[in-house]
Amino acid sequence: MSQDTIESILQEKRLFQPPAEFSQKAHIKSLEEYQALYDKAKADPEAFWAKLADRELDWFQKWDTVLDWQPPFAKWFVNGKINISYNCLDRHLTTWRKNKAALIWEGEPGDSRTLTYAQLHREVCQMANVIKQLGVQKGDRVGIYMPMIPEAAIAMLACARIGAVHSVVFGGFSAEALHDRLNDGKAKLLITADGGFRKDTAVGLKTQVDKALANNAVPTVANVLVVERTKQKIHMEPGRDHWWHDLQKGVSANCPAEPMDSEDMLFILYTSGSTGKPKGVVHTTGGYNLYTHMTTKWIFDLQDTDVYWCTADVGWITGHSYIVYGPLSNGATTLMYEGAPRNSNPGCFWDVIEKYGVTVFYTAPTAIRTFMKMGEHFPKARDLSSLRLLGTVGEPINPEAWMWYYRIIGNSNCPIVDTWWQTETGGIMITALPGAIPTKPGSATLPFPGIVVDVVDQDGEPVTNESGGYLVVKHPWPGMMRTLYNDPERFRRTYWEYLRPKNGEFVYFAGDGAHKDKDGYFWVMGRVDDVINVAGHRLGTMEVESALVSHPAVAEAAVVGKPDEIKGEEIVAFVTLENTQQPSDELAKELKQHVVKEIGAIARPGEIRFTEALPKTRSGKIMRRLLRSLAAGQEVTGDTSTLEDRAVLDKLRGGA
């Protein structure tokens, strides 16, 4: 974000109070109540979380220690025995919720399906039995590569039920990306589908799977379970591939949930960092269950009459925590939609809200801006009066988009919760509680009870109010990542040793820059590392650069983000070519396609700029700051004295 944007955002004076009738019925009803909860949690976090764990979740066996903190490694609810699939399903079956809609699915084109808690439980138990038959045991890793269909959630819950560790790979990732993730986790089984619907077309998933597994490239994967979705013609490898509908036939719907240790691994989810390959973020069972449960309950203010819809894909952490685990643990009705915003169907989100009477709606700024551009007549032509609460996540929301969301979608009477968090944090960390905390457009507002956050300088020392710095978390919390899969040292280095305050305390470095205003409100400004946020998707510049240099024509590549009106940021790649190569539009196209093949469509560069050389420091570091300015069409300002060859900059300016 430019200094101008930051300054204009910090000028924001508008303050929106929660509507009185909302607050009266809310779980947390006033700022005073929030403050009291917050203070209590801060004074004794362990007592705070223990009380909630006891009240809100079912345990097979109670823990004996709430928190074992050996920085930076935490264990929560030590020796507690619990199963998140049990908390999401079984415990609701003995209540009136047994026949309540657990999962409403709106598919494409025109398909839909609703599963009650009893039905969902049945499907999950059957899939759990099937994957056991396929040789999966407690602790084994299972890859899930699925479109947005109920079986994606069923597969996750089935793994959790038997203690298998799921590793969901977003269905938009390429065969290459899938291959790398499956190999890193040494998955034993892969659950997938023939294909899925993406913006009006049936896209193949199984074909990508076949590529990823070809020539025994992932030797640990012995079986592939395939859900039929698009009915595309696909290859089924004898002995390896099995149709779900075949194996489901006649399989028992009785599969007791395995008592898991609170610290047993629940899932791995890969996310991008500033260096090297994607990181396998590890989340465990008990703390994650509690944290997603509590944040869902208080932030989305779930009541039994709600129809709650989070538009994320289950392939991301938002889908894990706020489509599947958080809402189901609360016994809520969660909606899953296979479609996405697109010009061919400019009212699609609003149709879903109208059709199901959605009351709580959680989406991303990029989607809001897309719909904003399409025009307000689309939402205005639908009945959105069921809505009572709106949420946003994924990137900073600009005040214009916030106001549009508030006025046009929320009819100026729905609070907006702008939720800041990350794959690593497991659940939401900074947000308004909708009945309690007044909101300011563009600010995620205040930390969730039990969460201690601050803005610090390079030395890890708190900055004075209102000056910018690094966003950090100062105390462990139940939903925090436990480690990086097979790489505890990288976990320690990246997150906990990057900033070290003088007092020797460990603080968690989130990778974001932020400001705290005079009211203590947080304004998250975006990544300060080499991570780009394209339409709410997190991509490492190094990842995209490696993809580019793996093309034979490319000598060197440097990737930066450029501000984009809809997507927040867009990828611009500066590329130098091998001697024998000439820049051309065709080559630019080919390179973009190459990145799609290596990573997936989300990583497609918006622009390729061929150049003779990249600006580097004398020690050979690429000066990305300069490239960012150039990509954004801004004057290159600031210190350029470390630049090795000033002529490079002049050439780049000249549009070389």
Ligand code: WT7
């Ligand atoms: C990064 C995490 C966890 C949600 C989905 C993305 C950015 C996320 C906000 C927000 C400003 C936000 C941050 C963060 N981000 N939410 N409300 N305001 N920035 O998860 O892929 O792990 O990305 O998304 O930069 O570090 P993720």
